[in-house]
Amino acid sequence: MTLSNQQLTNIAQQFDTPVYVYHAEKMAQQYNNLTNAFAGQDVKVFYACKALTNINILKHFLQLGSNIDCSSINEVKLALHAGFPPERVLYTSNGIGFDEIEEAQSLGVHINIDSLSNLTKFGEKYGHTYPVGVRLRPNIMAGGNLKISTGHDKSKFGIPIDQIDDLLSIIKEKNLFIQGLHIHTGSEIKDVEIFIKGIEVLFDIIPLFNELEFIDLGGGFKVPYKKGDHETDITLLAQKVGKAFANHPNPNGKPLQVWFEPGKYLVSGAGYLITQVNVLKETKAIHFASVNSGFNHLIRPMFYDAHHNITNISNPNGEEKHYAIVGNICETDTFAWDRKLHEVREGDYLVFANAGAYGFEMSSNFNSRYKPAEVLVKDGAFHLIRRRDVFEDLLKNQVEVLF
Ligand code: LLP
Numbered sequence: 001m002t003l004s005n006q007q008l009t010n011i012a013q014q015f016d017t018p019v020y021v022y023h024a025e026k027m028a029q030q031y032n033n034l035t036n037a038f039a040g041q042d043v044k045v046f047y048a049c050k051a052l053t054n055i056n057i058l059k060h061f062l063q064l065g066s067n068i069d070c071s072s073i074n075e076v077k078l079a080l081h082a083g084f085p086p087e088r089v090l091y092t093s094n095g096i097g098f099d100e101i102e103e104a105q106s107l108g109v110h111i112n113i114d115s116l117s118n119l120t121k122f123g124e125k126y127g128h129t130y131p132v133g134v135r136l137r138p139n140i141m142a143g144g145n146l147k148i149s150t151g152h153d154k155s156k157f158g159i160p161i162d163q164i165d166d167l168l169s170i171i172k173e174k175n176l177f178i179q180g181l182h183i184h185t186g187s188e189i190k191d192v193e194i195f196i197k198g199i200e201v202l203f204d205i206i207p208l209f210n211e212l213e214f215i216d217l218g219g220g221f222k223v224p225y226k227k228g229d230h231e232t233d234i235t236l237l238a239q240k241v242g243k244a245f246a247n248h249p250n251p252n253g254k255p256l257q258v259w260f261e262p263g264k265y266l267v268s269g270a271g272y273l274i275t276q277v278n279v280l281k282e283t284k285a286i287h288f289a290s291v292n293s294g295f296n297h298l299i300r301p302m303f304y305d306a307h308h309n310i311t312n313i314s315n316p317n318g319e320e321k322h323y324a325i326v327g328n329i330c331e332t333d334t335f336a337w338d339r340k341l342h343e344v345r346e347g348d349y350l351v352f353a354n355a356g357a358y359g360f361e362m363s364s365n366f367n368s369r370y371k372p373a374e375v376l377v378k379d380g381a382f383h384l385i386r387r388r389d390v391f392e393d394l395l396k397n398q399v400e401v402l403f
Pocket of ligand 1: 069092148150186187188221263264304357
């Protein structure tokens with residue numbers, strides 16, 4: 001399910017460029033694929049909203065029936081503002097101050113704590129009165145690249161599984177109510193077996209937690225970014241997870257719910273970044289096409305060497321040539337070094353695919369450029385859901401003290 005070149009062209013003409021475009025029905029399709037695959041199992045999906053937090057996207061997932069996973073107290077507040085009831089909100093924290101945990105507790109949301117230090121403080125303050133999850137580091141290396149691998153034995157995330165004895169003493173001493181165990185091994189995990197490996201690590205320790213109600217396996221499902229890319233086989237994952245839990249009933253007798261926190265899977269393919277070509281520069285070695293965007297708008301290619309498909313929607317029948325697609329930022333912001341595109345002319349619209357997850361969300365005002373507008377396509381209608389920055393936005397938080 002994709003938006004047509006005509007729709008994208010109309011949006012570019014109506015809202016100008018650069019503009020992020022999100023397709024509501026595609027997000028719904030991804031959400032339904034996931035929940036249908038796990039139908040019949042006690043599974044809850046929490047949209048990892050760090051991927052894209054526009055309030056309309058949060059409301060869309062609320063309406064779809066999703067729960068929501070947050071990675072900061074402000075995301076928690078955005079989720080509540082969008083209308084999620086606290087019991088559908090999860091705050092999976094990492095490295096945060098205890099004040100944020102206190103605030104999350106006062107808001108009544110689920111919390112996964114990722115350090116012995118915060119867990120101790122939590123126990124001292126709330127004892128057994130507030131159920132909590134613990135984020136563990138399973139010491140499994142997984143994920144698309146090192147920067148997005150979070151479960152290995154040198155990762156900052158989670159309480160190392162080898163510190164289980166310390167964890168258990170704190171739980172006992174502070175009389176904590178441990179409701180869930182959480183792991184997230186990384187992003188872009190294609191191989192279903194990695195999830196199963198994670199579950200197996202947990203099965204070894206589940207009997208040590210006698211009040212457990214959920215196992216949270218995090219997010220990280222791989223989506224295809226380029227031709228030939230494989231995505232995580234969700235149907236196979238559902239079969240294997242179902243089987244694994246059927247073979248390991250919870251020793252405390254309570255059925256164990258399984259939670260997932262996908263970000264990319266739900267929104268990556270539903271997003272597009274439309275840019276326009278400012279300048280063509282022909283050199284001996286390379287044909288550069290410089291667009292009116294850069295790593296201030298989409299940093300993934302430069303930060304993770306990520307591949308985003310790029311299409312020239314203005315000249316779909318033009319002769320194919322090789323280009324370096326670059327940005328207009330005063331840095332080497334190359335989106336693609338040697339990419340075959342239909343002939344590119346100045347003024348053409350170039351569209352970046354898979355821009356829904358960690359696209360706008362990681363954008364900045366670097367070089368004092370404006371952040372792009374955001375448009376939601378729902379039931380065929382185009383809705384502006386964030387206006388483009390204007391000059392005043394660059395100054396609005398600055399305090400002018402020199403005159
Ligand atoms: N749960 C936790 C605890 C996480 O840390 C993350 C992602 C997710 C869920 C969602 O992962 P996903 O399903 O989106 O892969 N900015 C990077 C990805 C960083 C992901 C950080 N944590 C990128 O653009 O590739």
